[in-house]
Amino acid sequence: MNLSTSSLLFRKTHQILRHRFRRQQFLIRSLCGYNIQTGIGKMQQIQCMDRPIVDADAENVLRRITPTFDLRRHKGQAGKIAVIGGCREYTGAPYFAAISALKIGADLSHVFCTKDAATVIKSYSPELIVHPVLEESYSVRDDEKAGVLDKVLAEVTKWLGRFDCLVVGPGLGRDPFLLECVSEIMRRARQSNVPIVVDGDGLFLVTNNLDLVKGYSLAVLTPNVNEYKRLIEQVLECEVKDEDASEQLLSLAKKIGGATILRKGSSDLISDGKTVSVVSVHGSPRRCGGQGDILSGSVAVFSSWARQQMISSEEDYNKRPANPLVLGCIAASVLLRKAATLAFDKKKRSTITGDIIECLGESLEGICPARTLG
Ligand SMILES: NC(=O)C1=CN([C@@H]2O[C@H](COP(=O)(O)OP(=O)(O)OC[C@H]3O[C@@H](n4cnc5c(N)ncnc54)[C@H](OP(=O)(O)O)[C@@H]3O)[C@@H](O)[C@H]2O)[C@@H](O)CC1
Ligand SMILES: Nc1ncnc2c1ncn2[C@@H]1O[C@H](COP(=O)(O)OP(=O)(O)OP(=O)(O)O)[C@@H](O)[C@H]1O
Numbered sequence: 001m002n003l004s005t006s007s008l009l010f011r012k013t014h015q016i017l018r019h020r021f022r023r024q025q026f027l028i029r030s031l032c033g034y035n036i037q038t039g040i041g042k043m044q045q046i047q048c049m050d051r052p053i054v055d056a057d058a059e060n061v062l063r064r065i066t067p068t069f070d071l072r073r074h075k076g077q078a079g080k081i082a083v084i085g086g087c088r089e090y091t092g093a094p095y096f097a098a099i100s101a102l103k104i105g106a107d108l109s110h111v112f113c114t115k116d117a118a119t120v121i122k123s124y125s126p127e128l129i130v131h132p133v134l135e136e137s138y139s140v141r142d143d144e145k146a147g148v149l150d151k152v153l154a155e156v157t158k159w160l161g162r163f164d165c166l167v168v169g170p171g172l173g174r175d176p177f178l179l180e181c182v183s184e185i186m187r188r189a190r191q192s193n194v195p196i197v198v199d200g201d202g203l204f205l206v207t208n209n210l211d212l213v214k215g216y217s218l219a220v221l222t223p224n225v226n227e228y229k230r231l232i233e234q235v236l237e238c239e240v241k242d243e244d245a246s247e248q249l250l251s252l253a254k255k256i257g258g259a260t261i262l263r264k265g266s267s268d269l270i271s272d273g274k275t276v277s278v279v280s281v282h283g284s285p286r287r288c289g290g291q292g293d294i295l296s297g298s299v300a301v302f303s304s305w306a307r308q309q310m311i312s313s314e315e316d317y318n319k320r321p322a323n324p325l326v327l328g329c330i331a332a333s334v335l336l337r338k339a340a341t342l343a344f345d346k347k348k349r350s351t352i353t354g355d356i357i358e359c360l361g362e363s364l365e366g367i368c369p370a371r372t373l374g
């Protein structure tokens with residue numbers, strides 16, 4: 001190769017790399033540095049995959065959206081969350097999601113589950129408000145189904161307007177009749193503009209019925225590795241590409257039309273189709289089941305807080321909009337990872353999900369110490 005060919009080749013490679021770098025800069029740019037309370041702030045990145053981690057930004061997001069205690073506030077104003085999940089097989093998952101919401105600071109946490117699961121979940125904690133309303137096929141005759149569906153809807157919809165966020169899916173199971181009822185609950189929630197975090201079996205439902213969340217900007221999907229793979233295959237009709245993780249997530253979120261997606265993994269990737277944020281604060285090496293459930297309950301609380309702040313500072317918000325659900329995902333992700341690290345430091349190999357839940361408060365206090373107004 002002569003000198004001019006190699007210099008041409010060098011320039012071409014340089015051009016391609018520069019283009020890729022700019023593209024990546026665009027992808028990782030996130031609105032998380034924007035202060036929704038003051039309206040002051042600039043576009044910042046949480047972390048670029050090719051750069052050192054700037055975890056402080058994720059912690060700043062958490063601090064900005066976490067409300068200060070105020071003695072004038074009444075019960076319910078710090079958040080009312082409902083988990084739709086819990087069946088014969090799974091009672092832990094809805095409990096983990098619902099109790100995490102309380103441990104972070106929500107005032108009330110409800111669980112809507114099957115009758116079989118309800119007593120069990122109640123016995124884990126008197127703090128949870130448990131509604132034994134869902135039914136699985138084995139307990140309903142075919143000719144009874146229409147009536148049961150109406151009854152389930154009536155029970156859930158009378159509460160729906162009071163919730164700041166629903167978490168649909170932890171431990172829900174995949175019974176077809178139960179999923180039919182939950183689809184209808186999701187439609188009603190959407191009509192009432194109630195935000196919905198979709199996790200676990202809720203993602204199984206949504207992946208096969210995309211219309212439930214398509215175009216709904218108040219939906220958050222929190223897929224794990226398997227759930228993400230199924231989503232990608234269904235929506236983008238291709239394989240998961242880890243080398244283009246950010247771009248693929250961005251495409252997925254765009255295709256779903258405004259819903260926020262939190263792709264869980266060794267780093268959590270978050271996108272609403274406009275930006276991609278990455279949170280890779282050190283987490284725990286223990287991969288015990290249930291950590292995703294903590295995350296879904298946490299996303300519900302932080303997203304509700306971010307929305308509340310957005311509403312109370314509407315004028316500032318209008319100047320530079322930030323997606324409160326994206327902020328909620330960032331805050332939840334960093335908190336879970338911190339709590340998991342702390343729990344692992346204390347319990348090492350014996351760390352289980354309950355230990356991480358016990359560390360949520362201490363971790364939150366470490367990032368955002370409690371202050372009281374009034
Ligand atoms: N205590 C409870 O009540 C809990 C209940 N839960 C509830 O269970 C329901 C189903 O949810 P899910 O997450 O178990 O189902 P899904 O995603 O199909 O995974 C199943 C299998 O996939 C695999 N696998 C997993 N990760 C992988 C990876 N990174 N890379 C590769 N493979 C991986 C692994 O398979 P294996 O290794 O055994 O072959 C795993 O066993 C849902 O309602 C949820 O909320 C949970 O929340 C936990 C606590
Ligand atoms: N390899 C990892 N290293 C560090 N943290 C991780 C890793 N994988 C997942 N996490 C974190 O654990 C949390 C739960 O993710 P996970 O993939 O375990 O969800 P899940 O499979 O839905 O859990 P669940 O058992 O509750 O259903 C996420 O916030 C993620 O950041």
Ligand SMILES: [Mg+2]
Nearest residue numbers: 200224292293
């Ligand atoms: Mg899960």
